[in-house]
Amino acid sequence: MAEPGVDRSEVESARALLRRMFDAAVDAAQPARAVPLHLPAPPRGRTIVVGAGKASAAMAQALEGAWPAPLEGVVVTRYGHAVPCRHIEVLEAAHPVPDDAGMAAARIILDTVRGLSDDDLVICLISGGGSSLLPLPLPGITLADKQQIGRALLASGATISEINRVRRHLSAIKGGRLAAACNPARVVTLAISDVPGDHPSDIASGPTVADATTRADARRVLAKYHIDMPVTIRDALATEAAESIKPGDPRLARASFHMIATPQMALEAAAVVAQNAGFRPAILSDSIEGEARDVGKVIGALARQVASREQPFVQPCVLLSGGETTVTVRGAGRGGRNVEFLLALALALAEAPHVYAVAADTDGVDGQEELAGAIITPDTLARARAMNLRPVAMLDDNDAHSLFEALGDSIVTGPTRTNVNDFRAVLIARATPSPPT
Secondary structure, eight states: OOOTTSOHHHHHHHHHHHHHHHHHHHHHTOHHHHGGGGOOOOOSSOEEEEEESTTHHHHHHHHHHHOOSOOEEEEEEETTOOOOOSSEEEEEEOSSSOOHHHHHHHHHHHHHHTTOOTTOEEEEEEOTTHHHHOOOBOTTOOHHHHHHHHHHHHHHTOOHHHHHHHHHTSBSSTTTHHHHHHTTSEEEEEEEOOSGGGOGGGGGGOTTSOOOOOHHHHHHHHHHTTOOOOHHHHHHTTSGGGOOOOTTOGGGTTEEEEEEEOHHHHHHHHHHHHHHTTOEEEEEEEEEOSBHHHHHHHHHHHHHHHHHHOOSSOSSEEEEEEEOOBOOOOSSSOOOHHHHHHHHHHHHHTTOTTEEEEEEETTSOBTTBSOOEEEEOTTHHHHHHHTTOOHHHHHHTTOHHHHHHHHTOEEOOOOOSOOOOEEEEEEEOSSOOOOOO
């Protein structure tokens, strides 16, 4: 409920528009839309489907519906993200901290692609979350070792590119190793990007693409963030076995990679919704990184400049952005980079009138919470304080999820079965938004 003095009609119209933009972004990345447009021709031999990620089961289902020939295979997705398939087995495992089910799934996938011929085709379905869902470690490293390193990196503030640089060099399946195991079969990877810059080696840590980074680079990441390494990981990174598959390796000569959905596509879909409602869309970037609270401060300052001076954009407008921020966990709260961004943004806006925002993860999970994100309005801070909540203290405690839940402003989608990373929209409304057509 809006505070007294706030235009409730504007608030409800703005909330509805923000949610329509987020829904359009998610819809643009749905596998049912993207997969059928990028299928290769059937081979003379067998068609084997493997994959990993939060969208992999939905991708497999879309592939089955469009494929004109026999196929078989197995994919692994996050718990709760499975959908029924007729010929492709769907396994589930843990994300973001891996578990035994993910390790078993990775072994099954490697076994599925062994012994193929050059007449065979492997279609690999990759999406965000695949790194955690394929946690098979190099010999000598235990799953517990990888869990320890993974938790530490997630809490350290390391970027996703840095985290995946480490993962590729501790894995028996990532960093091109899956494609190498498929040799001599042809490998076609269809990928939904969830990483800033859409770098293939960072999507699920690149199981089917060559990796130019080295184990020395992985060691540097761990040193940079002062990660305490188990002896097994320190020893592994000192050996040649930890090197990923490098560019020019002949085992990857018949492997190709195709990006079928990206954060930019999602932002463009949201921009159309904004424009149709009478707002000028401005896509700031599809690959913003950095501490979530710092990004919130910067975008907050930009929004205030637009609201007060109409610079560099003219009202009414919507500032759109994507990417993957980070949260360095210092408090005891529940985390969530999108809600941490939003709370920092609300504080930076200081209750500026006519400014609204949404930030949510397109997979429906912000951090480790089954919440996608939240919405802020000009009276967010006033409503929070009226409930005896302390926004600054809750931000310091990394506990923004609790604040937005108490306000009833969380966005709950359930599994969206796709993932093109974070979606952010800041709406500056000079007048009441136009009703939907």
